[in-house]
Every structure is written in C-alpha cells, then in structure tokens.
Amino acid sequence: MVVKAVIFDMDGVLVDSEGFWAKAELDVFSSYGVQVTDDLATQTKYMTTKEVTEFWHGRFPWENLDVPKVEQEVVSKVIELIQAEDCTMSGVQTFIKDLKSKKYKIGLATNAPLRVADAVLEKLQIRDLFDTVHSSEFEEQGKPHPAVYLTSAKQLGISPEYCIVVEDSHSGLKAAKAAGMKTIVFTNNDESINSDLADFKILSFESVQVPIL
Structure with a gap:
C-alpha cells in the first residue's frame, strides 16, 4: 500500500485539550x-x-438565549483555555514537519468548529504545514460518520485508500475506517484506549515508529 496523505484528528492528537471541552461545557x-x-x-x-x-x-431547556449563541460561548471558552494552557502534544510539530519533508499531503479533520482548529494551529505554529483543514461543522453529521474524512481526502486530491488517519478515539477510528482509510491510533501512552480499529499504533510522537510510512 502506498500512503500519499496523512490526516490528523485534533483534540487528543495535536493538543491535549479534551479536558478543556469538559470544563467549558460544565x-x-x-x-x-x-x-x-x-x-x-x-x-x-x-x-x-x-x-x-x-x-x-433538550434536557434542560434554557430561555431567552438561542442554542447557537450558547454553543459559541463554549467554543470561545475552549479557545481561551487552549491559548492559555500548555497543551501541545510533545513532539507532534517535529513529526508533522518530517512527514511534510517526505512530500506527504497533510490534512486536519476535526469534529471541533473551524475557529478552534485555527486557534490550535496558530498556537502550534504549524498552519503552513497543512494542505487542508476541515471541520464537521460543515457536514450534516460528525464523526463517527465518515463525511469529514471523505471531504478532507477530496480537498487533498487524494483517493481515500491512499490516506492514513491519526486518531485517538474509537469514534474517530470508526469514521476513518468507514471512509476507506488506513488508521493509526495515538495513545499518548494510555493503554486503555480502544485500538481495535487501528492498523498501527503510536504511543508517543517523540518515539514514533510507523512501518507503513
């Protein structure tokens, strides 16, 4: 199999930010x-x-405020936390730069809104390394539906079978598999992560060994 593109999930892969979402939502x-x-x-x-x-x-209807406005409050809070906290996954910038130097197309496909992705890429200073950045907010369904990955492949101009995805969740791996892509699970040294759908595994970006690349 020839890999031509590597598509990254964001939360839990580029940045350790999943706790930020929980805090912002709470x-x-x-x-x-x-x-x-x-x-x-x-x-x-x-x-x-x-x-x-x-x-x-749906469970606790609030009054006098529309759902989109509350959603944007959560997003803004997450961006504040990303900007303020040390949340970069160790070694991820070097890993992506190495892939880019080997002429792979690089994509980002996230369930998070695009403005969160923009904040993350700005924080990591790697925006110029990505050939496409896509969010499920522009799809009818988010992961585990494959739409965000299929659109990313289309934007990259690479057929899904030549794409490999780096994910940290079962939901994301399911989406990538449904899109017809190979998968790498990034565990950040957490062995409890369900990696049944992964073709390869990365424990840490600082000591990465991915045979297919």
Missing part, C-alpha cells in the same frame, strides 16, 4: 441551569459542539 451550561452529570457528559464526549449544545438544551 462552566457554560451550568450557568444556564443545566445539571451536568458525569453520566450524561460521557454520552456527549465525541459529539460535535452543536450536537452537545442541542443535547443539553
């Missing part, structure tokens, strides 16, 4: 009377921001 939704519980929050973990906001509004 802070924002609680301020509108939502009773955020761990059990319900688990159900929203891999949803898009729009889906998460609609999920909580």
Whole structure:
C-alpha cells in the first residue's frame, strides 16, 4: 500500500485539550441551569459542539438565549483555555514537519468548529504545514460518520485508500475506517484506549515508529 496523505484528528492528537471541552461545557451550561452529570457528559464526549449544545438544551431547556449563541460561548471558552494552557502534544510539530519533508499531503479533520482548529494551529505554529483543514461543522453529521474524512481526502486530491488517519478515539477510528482509510491510533501512552480499529499504533510522537510510512 502506498500512503500519499496523512490526516490528523485534533483534540487528543495535536493538543491535549479534551479536558478543556469538559470544563467549558460544565462552566457554560451550568450557568444556564443545566445539571451536568458525569453520566450524561460521557454520552456527549465525541459529539460535535452543536450536537452537545442541542443535547443539553433538550434536557434542560434554557430561555431567552438561542442554542447557537450558547454553543459559541463554549467554543470561545475552549479557545481561551487552549491559548492559555500548555497543551501541545510533545513532539507532534517535529513529526508533522518530517512527514511534510517526505512530500506527504497533510490534512486536519476535526469534529471541533473551524475557529478552534485555527486557534490550535496558530498556537502550534504549524498552519503552513497543512494542505487542508476541515471541520464537521460543515457536514450534516460528525464523526463517527465518515463525511469529514471523505471531504478532507477530496480537498487533498487524494483517493481515500491512499490516506492514513491519526486518531485517538474509537469514534474517530470508526469514521476513518468507514471512509476507506488506513488508521493509526495515538495513545499518548494510555493503554486503555480502544485500538481495535487501528492498523498501527503510536504511543508517543517523540518515539514514533510507523512501518507503513
């Protein structure tokens, strides 16, 4: 198999930011009377921001404020945390620069809104390394639906079978597989991550060994 493009997930791959989403959602939704519980929050973990906001509004409807505005409050809070905290995955910039030097096309495909992706790429100072940056906010469905990956491949001009995806979640791996792509699970040294759908595994970007690349 020949790999021509590497497409990265963002949260949990480029930046250790998943805790930021939990904090932002708790802070924002609680301020509108939502009773955020761990059990319900688990159900929203891999949803898009729009889906998460609609999920909580459906259970604890707030008044005098539309859902999109509350969604943007969450997004803004996450961006603030990304900008303020040390959350860059160690070694990821060097890893991507190495791929770019070997002439691979590089893409980013995330369930997060595009303005969060822009904030992350600016923080890591790697925006110029990416040939495409795409968000599920422009698709009818987010991961685990494959749309965000299929569109990314189209934007790269590379057929899905020549793309390999770096993901950290079962939902993301499922999306990549459904798109017909090879998969790499990035565990950040967490052996509890479900990697059944992964063709390869990266424990750390600082000590990476990916035979297919």
